[in-house]
Amino acid sequence: MANNNLEFEKPLLELEDKIKELKQFMEEKDIDLTDEIETLKHRSAQLKEEIYDELEPWQILKLARHAERPTTFDYIDLICDDFIELHGDRNFGDDQALIGGIGKIGAQPLTIIGHQKGKDTKDNLNRNFGMAHPEGYRKALRLMKQAEKFNRPILSLVNTPGAFPGIGAEERGQAEAIARNMREMGSLEVPIIVVITGEGGSGGALGIGVGDKVMMMEYTYYSVCSPEACAAILWKDAAEAKTAAKALKLTAEDLLELEIIDDIVPEPIGGAHKDFTKSGELLKEAVLDSLQEVEQLSIKEMLDQRYDKFRRIGEYNE
The missing domain is CATH 1.20.5 (Single alpha-helices involved in coiled-coils or other helix-helix interfaces)
Known part of the structure; x- marks a missing residue:
């Protein structure tokens, strides 16, 4: 082991x-x-x-990547009373790196989508280490459109180092699939709750990351690129990754202060992998509280607030 x-x-x-x-x-x-x-x-x-x-940002990143952290399926088992997985994008195939389906938390039905990492090497190869292909994002969009049709809220659980950058993925329109998801999620007429549960890497995270409430679990990160990639670009040396992690402002506390996320979901001391049951309880409570808050809004208020939320990102004063 x-x-x-x-x-x-x-x-x-x-x-x-x-x-x-x-x-x-x-x-x-x-x-x-x-x-x-x-x-x-x-x-x-x-x-x-x-x-x-x-903890330093680099140490938090290590916790976010921990091999024993709960996966999307783990959280579904922990917070849902029932769940049916749905498959395929009805166009190319079924991506195992991005899963989705219909679940119930108590009496509340909702559509759940999320990146799925593996539990071991064989499973990780099957799940492509949580790096989704275009068909994964198109499957997610199909399920979100279905949620809108039947008036079900959407829960998106993000945990990916990034979208898969392979030649096949690019040939099948990786950038278009992510961009389309972001556009469509901006106008879906049902509540969308997004939680970063591990890694929130680049466009791979953004592809299912537009929501009314965007939260991060305590020991996770959310960033335009990995610290290793940033260090290679800016310092021409991947060994400067620790420096890059600090400069990127990728922790939950940093992003809450910058108003890029709305809340932080606490974790058991030592990380979510130390106590799955407690982690599930904390996530479930945060999701239901956020959902209750968003459901108080009219559809117009909800869509206006969602739009304004993302338009405000990056504003600054000189």
Whole structure:
């Protein structure tokens, strides 16, 4: 099994290993080390808060990319009482990197679309590491149009390093598919809730990223390009990725301050992968609260606010 521990978590993991050793020693030797163990547990809790309260952008990016983070299917299982997956773009094929279907959260029916990464190497190859082809974006649009027809809200879960840049994808109109989705999502007459659940990479994220409420989970990123690509372009050196990550302002806190997103969905301390159940509860609460807020608006108010929201991005004063 691959070691998915992150470098900045090392001091915490060493402390947790020490606690396990003391517990084992206490059981084997029948010696009471309760006080020592409790002291180490208290220190571990303090250290955990210190580490995750002061993460650098590069460290947050590492958490966003963590191989054990919940996928779109995981979140669907966690927040939905029922879900039916729908397939195909009715034009070319069925892209496994971008999935969608109809779900119910309690009594609330909704259409859910999202990028799907794999759980292992074989699954990732099948899912193309969450990098969608044009047929994936066209499938998503088909399902969103269906949602509008039957007056179902839309939940979009974004987790992709970017749209697939291969020759076949470009030949089938990758840029056109993403641009069309952005245009059409701007005028759909049903509420759209967007949540970045991991990576929010470039046009791949934007292709299903236009909504009335755009939120990011706490340890995720949303950026015009990856820090590695940015560093290669600006500094001609991918090793400057840490510097680029800071300059890109890609964290949830940065983007909330810049008013590019509307809210941050908290995660369990250490990241969503540490506690799937709690992560699902937090996401479900945020989605339902946002949906309730948007549903108070008339269709005209909703569309006007959606349009104004994206037109405001990039405004600045000199």
